[in-house]
Amino acid sequence: MRRGPTRREALAIAAGGALCLTTGGTGRAAAPSGPRHGFSIFGDLKYPADFSHFDWVNPAAPKGGVLATQASVWATNQNPSTFNSLHDLILKGDAAVGLDLTRASLMTRAFDEPDAVYGLIAESLEIRDDGATLVFRLRPQARFSDGTPVAPADVVFSLTTLKAKGHPQLAEPLREMVFVEATGDHEVTVRLSEKRGRGLPAIVATTPIVSEAFWKARDFEASMLAPPLGCGPYRVGRFEAGRFVDYERVADWWGRDLPVAKGRWNFDRIRYDVYRERTAAFEAFKVGETTLREEFVSLAWATQYDFPAIRDGRVKRIELEDRSPSGAQGWFLNTRRAKFSDVRVREALGLAFDFEWSNKNLFFGSYARTPSFFVNSELEATGRPSEAELKLLEPWRGKIPDEVFGEAWRPPTSDGSGRDRRLLKRASELLAAAGWTRRDGRLVDTSGAPFEIEFLESETSFARITGPYVKNLEALGIQARERVVDPSQYEKRIADFDFDVVSRRYSLGATPDESIRRFWHSTFRDQPASDNLAGIADPAVDALLEAMLAAETREAQLTAAHALDRVLRAGRWWVPHWMKANHWIAAWDVYDRPATKPRYDRAIESTWWVDRSRAERLGKGL
Numbered sequence: 001m002r003r004g005p006t007r008r009e010a011l012a013i014a015a016g017g018a019l020c021l022t023t024g025g026t027g028r029a030a031a032p033s034g035p036r037h038g039f040s041i042f043g044d045l046k047y048p049a050d051f052s053h054f055d056w057v058n059p060a061a062p063k064g065g066v067l068a069t070q071a072s073v074w075a076t077n078q079n080p081s082t083f084n085s086l087h088d089l090i091l092k093g094d095a096a097v098g099l100d101l102t103r104a105s106l107m108t109r110a111f112d113e114p115d116a117v118y119g120l121i122a123e124s125l126e127i128r129d130d131g132a133t134l135v136f137r138l139r140p141q142a143r144f145s146d147g148t149p150v151a152p153a154d155v156v157f158s159l160t161t162l163k164a165k166g167h168p169q170l171a172e173p174l175r176e177m178v179f180v181e182a183t184g185d186h187e188v189t190v191r192l193s194e195k196r197g198r199g200l201p202a203i204v205a206t207t208p209i210v211s212e213a214f215w216k217a218r219d220f221e222a223s224m225l226a227p228p229l230g231c232g233p234y235r236v237g238r239f240e241a242g243r244f245v246d247y248e249r250v251a252d253w254w255g256r257d258l259p260v261a262k263g264r265w266n267f268d269r270i271r272y273d274v275y276r277e278r279t280a281a282f283e284a285f286k287v288g289e290t291t292l293r294e295e296f297v298s299l300a301w302a303t304q305y306d307f308p309a310i311r312d313g314r315v316k317r318i319e320l321e322d323r324s325p326s327g328a329q330g331w332f333l334n335t336r337r338a339k340f341s342d343v344r345v346r347e348a349l350g351l352a353f354d355f356e357w358s359n360k361n362l363f364f365g366s367y368a369r370t371p372s373f374f375v376n377s378e379l380e381a382t383g384r385p386s387e388a389e390l391k392l393l394e395p396w397r398g399k400i401p402d403e404v405f406g407e408a409w410r411p412p413t414s415d416g417s418g419r420d421r422r423l424l425k426r427a428s429e430l431l432a433a434a435g436w437t438r439r440d441g442r443l444v445d446t447s448g449a450p451f452e453i454e455f456l457e458s459e460t461s462f463a464r465i466t467g468p469y470v471k472n473l474e475a476l477g478i479q480a481r482e483r484v485v486d487p488s489q490y491e492k493r494i495a496d497f498d499f500d501v502v503s504r505r506y507s508l509g510a511t512p513d514e515s516i517r518r519f520w521h522s523t524f525r526d527q528p529a530s531d532n533l534a535g536i537a538d539p540a541v542d543a544l545l546e547a548m549l550a551a552e553t554r555e556a557q558l559t560a561a562h563a564l565d566r567v568l569r570a571g572r573w574w575v576p577h578w579m580k581a582n583h584w585i586a587a588w589d590v591y592d593r594p595a596t597k598p599r600y601d602r603a604i605e606s607t608w609w610v611d612r613s614r615a616e617r618l619g620k621g622l
Helices: 152-165 168-174 200-205 212-216 278-286 298-303 343-351 355-361 387-396 421-433 463-475 487-495 514-520 539-549 554-570 612-618
Strands: 066-069 107-109 117-119 122-128 133-138 177-184 187-192 234-240 244-249 269-273 292-295 315-321 328-333 437-439 442-444 452-457 479-484 501-506 574-576 582-588
Touching: 066 292, 117 122, 122 200, 133 152, 133 200, 152 168, 152 177, 152 187, 152 212, 168 200, 168 514, 187 200, 200 514, 278 292, 343 421, 343 574, 355 463, 387 539, 387 554, 452 463, 452 487, 463 479, 514 539, 539 554
Parallel strands: 066 269, 452 479, 452 501
Antiparallel strands: 107 117, 122 133, 133 187, 177 187, 234 244, 244 269, 292 582, 315 582, 328 501, 328 574, 437 442
């Protein structure tokens, strides 16, 4: 299952804005006094100005060795199955995974706090004019990997260019940024509009910074295979388009001794190998061509990790606790297509999926059903609406389903038979009520056109899950099939909304910011490459999204999120999948890691290191 879009460090989805004082209904903030080393939306910062390192790193971790892995997270136009570009900040092309390793941002996330950011390129941030003006003071030592300084002009170029020409995931969140200017030798001032949300300062602060000089001679909107010039801890090394890319650690990286970087970025080389099929990727791992992988297939985790290197201890299985929001994983139904426009049809399609049978027979009981768009987080709605939630929901009574005012909707529990007659009968009734009738065993609409569904996939591993679901749909008279296309075509069809049903997982942050609009807001329904895959355009959803983003306190934000979650669930925009609160990691026994894992990140590439004695013994990771 694709995990994404997620972004390391600067591009973390819903990282949250970061103003220590509360905001009004417009999202405006009372300005903290003077420059600050970091900031957070709600509450105090965990780390003081003189902190030495994050708690979730080993500041004495040795540098060296290699991490050879396969992509687990990606974003923008990055493609884990192939690549033909080293430019991942635009919509065009299929870019290599991991290019974010080559970049830095003005500030960076602390992954043990819900939304806090601390200075990286910028040593401080001052918020003025009731939150309308951001003043970043840049570190004089910040450098690109060719030794040239990161100047205010580079920051101005980066922010303005990405707003105008960047991938929608980068450009849209910056739309309420009015202008950026250099106001000193090491100072940049950013002006925000009156419509700004509370999360915009963090979005600006964590947007990647690129070199103006590098891009002046190039077309920013064109794909390229020239290694980009970055200011991050790694640079692009050897690569072969569509096969692998190496990232080499910048040994004299200007930020290596900063508190936000100490104990991090320990591998001399991080290599991402590219495979079009899971089987080939797994075989490469078994023989040690790659040395670490995250497993997403429960069948594989339960039955396939018994090869010789596992049995003799050369490969270890590791389960990392995942206490971050697990995100919305499911089959998203494209309501831009008329056959999915009726909520009764969407509900019927959900009734045909027997999760209980799948969990027992396909997943070895590894999962729990996903009921919410915010599962595994405080943002998830439970029980009946609170009085505070009802105040937000009551204006929409009669315009949203009545169920929203009762117990939070959960997917139905089947009898586990694989074909629950009760649920399929209810699905048939809903389809009939929506105007679909049976003719010669097929479901047809009023014009006689058959009900057909195509599940779009980029690989075959999902077939064992989709197959039983397809059989239940066929029992309802729906002609369903799975179509597997090559990775480039898959990404283009999703960007163009050229699909019936697609499976996807989005990992959301603990504190929503403006970035979250692109998942459900009506303005993103028809914007190419937006994450509003279902095509949601609902005034109640829009209003509750805005209420959540403008909340003055954490409590108010949670209330709005709960109300939003209830309305989203009632829309039946997807057939929800499943979740687990851990990461399945398999690694050759050459790596060590800090005693503490940050709550909101796997942190493998950024905090693990090679144990040289074990690596020499196994001949891996050197």
